[in-house]
Amino acid sequence: MDNHHYDEDEVLFRPIYETGKGFYALACALAAIVVFGLVMYIRQLVFGLGETGMNEPVSWGFYIISFVFFIGISHAGTLISAILRLSKAEWRRPITRMAEVITGIVLIIGGLHPVIDLGRPDRILHLVERGRLQSPLLWDFTSVSAYFTASSIYLYLPLIPDIALLRDRGGKFHKLYKVLAWGYDGSEKQKHALERAINILMVLVIPIAVSVHTIISWIFGMTLQPGWHSTIFGPYFVVGAIFSGIAALVIVMIAFRKAYHLENYLKEIHFRYLGTLLMVMSLLWFYFTFAEYLTTFYGHEPPEMRVFDYKFIGSFAPWFWLMVACNFIIPVIFLSNKKLKTIGGILTASIAVVIGMWLERLIIIVPSLANPRLPYPTGIYVPSLTEISLLAAGIAAFILGFMGFSKLFPLISVWEIKEGRKESVREVTERLNEYLPTSKHVKVIEEA
Amino acid sequence: MPRYGMVIDLNKCTQCEACITVCKLENNVQIVSKENAEMGRAMFWMNMLTKNYEGDFPNIRPETLPVSCMQCDEPSCIKVCPVRATYKRDDGIVAQIYPQCIGCRYCMANCPYTAKVFNWFKDEQPVEIEKSYNPDVSVRPKGIVEKCTFCIHRLQKAKEQAKAEHRKLREKDYQPACAEVCSADAIYFGDLDDPNSKVSKVMKDYRRFALQEELGTKPKVQYLSAMSE
Numbered sequence: 001m002d003n004h005h006y007d008e009d010e011v012l013f014r015p016i017y018e019t020g021k022g023f024y025a026l027a028c029a030l031a032a033i034v035v036f037g038l039v040m041y042i043r044q045l046v047f048g049l050g051e052t053g054m055n056e057p058v059s060w061g062f063y064i065i066s067f068v069f070f071i072g073i074s075h076a077g078t079l080i081s082a083i084l085r086l087s088k089a090e091w092r093r094p095i096t097r098m099a100e101v102i103t104g105i106v107l108i109i110g111g112l113h114p115v116i117d118l119g120r121p122d123r124i125l126h127l128v129e130r131g132r133l134q135s136p137l138l139w140d141f142t143s144v145s146a147y148f149t150a151s152s153i154y155l156y157l158p159l160i161p162d163i164a165l166l167r168d169r170g171g172k173f174h175k176l177y178k179v180l181a182w183g184y185d186g187s188e189k190q191k192h193a194l195e196r197a198i199n200i201l202m203v204l205v206i207p208i209a210v211s212v213h214t215i216i217s218w219i220f221g222m223t224l225q226p227g228w229h230s231t232i233f234g235p236y237f238v239v240g241a242i243f244s245g246i247a248a249l250v251i252v253m254i255a256f257r258k259a260y261h262l263e264n265y266l267k268e269i270h271f272r273y274l275g276t277l278l279m280v281m282s283l284l285w286f287y288f289t290f291a292e293y294l295t296t297f298y299g300h301e302p303p304e305m306r307v308f309d310y311k312f313i314g315s316f317a318p319w320f321w322l323m324v325a326c327n328f329i330i331p332v333i334f335l336s337n338k339k340l341k342t343i344g345g346i347l348t349a350s351i352a353v354v355i356g357m358w359l360e361r362l363i364i365i366v367p368s369l370a371n372p373r374l375p376y377p378t379g380i381y382v383p384s385l386t387e388i389s390l391l392a393a394g395i396a397a398f399i400l401g402f403m404g405f406s407k408l409f410p411l412i413s414v415w416e417i418k419e420g421r422k423e424s425v426r427e428v429t430e431r432l433n434e435y436l437p438t439s440k441h442v443k444v445i446e447e448a
Numbered sequence: 449m450p451r452y453g454m455v456i457d458l459n460k461c462t463q464c465e466a467c468i469t470v471c472k473l474e475n476n477v478q479i480v481s482k483e484n485a486e487m488g489r490a491m492f493w494m495n496m497l498t499k500n501y502e503g504d505f506p507n508i509r510p511e512t513l514p515v516s517c518m519q520c521d522e523p524s525c526i527k528v529c530p531v532r533a534t535y536k537r538d539d540g541i542v543a544q545i546y547p548q549c550i551g552c553r554y555c556m557a558n559c560p561y562t563a564k565v566f567n568w569f570k571d572e573q574p575v576e577i578e579k580s581y582n583p584d585v586s587v588r589p590k591g592i593v594e595k596c597t598f599c600i601h602r603l604q605k606a607k608e609q610a611k612a613e614h615r616k617l618r619e620k621d622y623q624p625a626c627a628e629v630c631s632a633d634a635i636y637f638g639d640l641d642d643p644n645s646k647v648s649k650v651m652k653d654y655r656r657f658a659l660q661e662e663l664g665t666k667p668k669v670q671y672l673s674a675m676s677e
C-alpha cells in the first residue's frame with residue numbers, strides 16, 4: 001500500500017486488505033458446520049418434520065426457541081446503538097457499527113427459523129396471498145420484515161462515509177464501493193443530509209424494535225396455554241432481548257478486538273460501561289421473572305401449577321436453575337464486584353447471559369406445551385441431531401457473516417471516530433456549560 | 449342452519465375403544481411406527497384419556513373419557529391460524545382445509561384440548577392397509593395438521609342422497625362413525641338447535657358437563673356422567 005494513504009486510523013482498515021491464515025481456517029470450519037446444517041435441513045425437507053424431536057404435545061421445539069433467541073439478540077444492535085446515539089453518549093462511537101451489523105445478520109438467521117419450522121415451507125406464500133391479519137403469526141411476519149428493512153437502512157446510512165473513504169483509497173472492490181458510496185464526497189450539504197436521515201431513522205427504529213419483540217411474545221401471550229397467557233410477556237421479552245443483545249455485543253467486541261488489534265479503540269472503559277448496562281438489565285430481568293412466577297404461584301391455578309412445578313422441581317428444574325444462575329447470579333457476581341469487573345469478568349458474564357437467555361426461551365416454550373390442560377401424559381422433548389446441527393449452523397452462519405462483513409467494511413465507524421476526535425471535546429464542553437449554573441449566578445451568590 | 453353437536457354418556461361407555469379404532473379407519477388416520485408412537489406421535493382424532501385410576505394393582509379400574517376435537521363454538525384454534533386453514537362452518541363444524549395449511553402448528557399450541565395432530569412423516573402403509581382406505585376421505589400429505597371433522601364426508605354424502613331423493617336430511621342420515629359404531633349407544637349426535645333431536649334432549653340431562661367450560665370455548669362435544677368432571 002502506498003504511503004500517502006497513511007491514516008492514523010489505518011488499523012481499522014487493515015482487516016480489509018490483509019487476511020491471515022487463521023481467518024481462512026476458521027471460515028472453512030464454520031462453513032463446514034453451515035453446510036452440514038444445510039444437508040440436515042434438506043433431509044428434513046425430504047422426510048418431513050419427523051426428523052426433529054418434536055411430537056405431541058410438544059409441537060414446537062428448537063426452531064421456535066432459536067427464532068425467539070436470535071431475534072432477541074438482534075436488539076443488540078439497532079436499539080442499543082439508537083439509544084446511545086440519541087442520548088449523545090460519546091463512548092458509543094466505536095461500538096455502534098458492530099451493534100448494527102449484529103442486528104442485520106442475526107435478523108436474517110432468526111427470520112429463517114420459522115420457515116425451517118414449517119411443515120410445508122413450499123406454501124410460505126400463502127402468508128402473503130391469504131394471510132389472516134388476525135393471527136399473531138402474521139403480525140410477526142410484518143413486524144420482523146419492517147424491522148429488517150429499517151435496521152438495514154440504519155446500518156447502511158452511517159456506513160456511507162466509510163465506503164467513500166474506501167472508494168477513495170482505491171484498490172480492492174473499487175467498483176463495489178463506488179456504487180455503494182452513492183457519490184458521497186463529504187461536502188457540508190451531504191453531511192447535513194446524512195445526519196438528518198440518521199437522526200430520523202434512529203428515532204423511528206426504537207419503537208419498531210420494541211414492537212418486534214413485544215409481538216414475538218404475543219405469539220405465546222395470545223394463546224390460552226398455561227404459562228404463556230400472561231400480560232407481562234411483552235415487556236418481559238423486550239427486556240430479555242436487550243439483555244441478550246448487550247451480552248452478544250460484548251462477546252463480539254472482545255473477540256474482534258483481539259483478532260484485529262483494536263485495543264486502542266475498544267478500551268476497558270467501553271466494556272465497563274456496557275457491563276454496567278448488562279448488570280442493570282440483569283436486575284430488570286430478575287424483577288420480571290420474579291413477578292411472573294410469584295403471581296403464578298400465588299394464584300395457584302391447577303393447570304398453571306402443573307407447568308410451574310415442572311419448571312421448579314420437575315424434569316426442567318436443572319435447566320431452570322441453570323438459567324437463574326446464568327442470567328442473574330453469575331452476572332451480578334462478576335459485574336457488581338470491582339475486582340471481578342475486568343474484561344475477562346465481563347466476558348464471562350456475557351457468555352453466561354447468552355446461554356442463560358437461550359435457556360430462558362427453552363423454559364418458556366417447552367414446559368407449557370409438555371403439560372396440556374387435560375390430564376394427558378406429560379410430553380417429553382429430546383432434540384434430534386437435525387435440530388442440534390441447525391442450531392450450530394445458525395451460530396456458525398452468524399460468525400461467518402460477521403467475519404465476511406469485516407473483510408468488506410471497517411468494523412468501527414472510521415468517520416465517527418474522526419469526527420469525535422475533531423469535535424467531541426468542544427461539543428461536550430459546550431453542552432456541559434449549558435447544564436451547569438452560569439457564573440453570573442455564582443456572582444449573585446457572592447454579592448449576597 | 450343446523451348446529452351439530454355430540455354428547456357422550458360416560459355412564460354407558462364400556463371403555464371398549466371401538467370409537468377410537470373406527471375413527472382411525474373411517475378417516476384414514478395415519479398409523480405411525482412403534483418408535484414414533486413411543487415418542488408421542490401416535491395420531492388419534494378420538495383418543496381415550498385416562499383421568500384416574502381407582503383401586504390397587506391388579507384390581508384397578510381406570511376412569512376414562514373419550515375425547516375428540518370439541519368442535520368449539522368459540523374455537524381458539526381458528527383465531528391464531530395465519531392462513532385460514534382451519535375455520536368454522538355455518539353448521540358449526542370446525543373444519544380443516546388441507547391444501548391451505550402451512551404446517552406452522554400454531555393451532556395445535558392454542559387448542560386447550562390438545563385435539564389436533566400433525567403429520568410428522570409421509571403416510572406409508574402396507575398395501576393391504578392402503579387398499580382398505582376409505583375412498584371418501586383424502587389421505588393427508590406430510591407436514592400438515594388434522595383433527596376430527598365430525599366425519600364431514602358423511603354429511604356431504606347424506607346431503608347429496610337427500611337431494612337426489614327430494615327430501616330433507618333426517619337425523620339418522622348423518623351420524624359420524626364413532627356414534628354409529630358405539631355398541632353401548634353411549635354417543636348421541638345431531639342438531640343442537642333442533643329441540644326435538646335426541647342430542648338436544650340429552651343436553652338437558654342433569655348429568656351434563658363439558659370439559660373446561662370456564663375457558664369460554666363453548667365445546668359442542670359434551671358429556672353425561674353421574675360423577676361430574
Ligand code: SF4
Nearest residue numbers: 517518520523525559
Ligand atoms: S377442540 Fe381444539 S381443535 Fe377442536 S375446535 Fe376446539 S380449539 Fe379447535
Ligand code: SF4
Nearest residue numbers: 529549550552553555
Ligand atoms: S398448522 Fe395449519 S391449520 Fe394450524 S395454524 Fe398453522 S396453517 Fe393454520
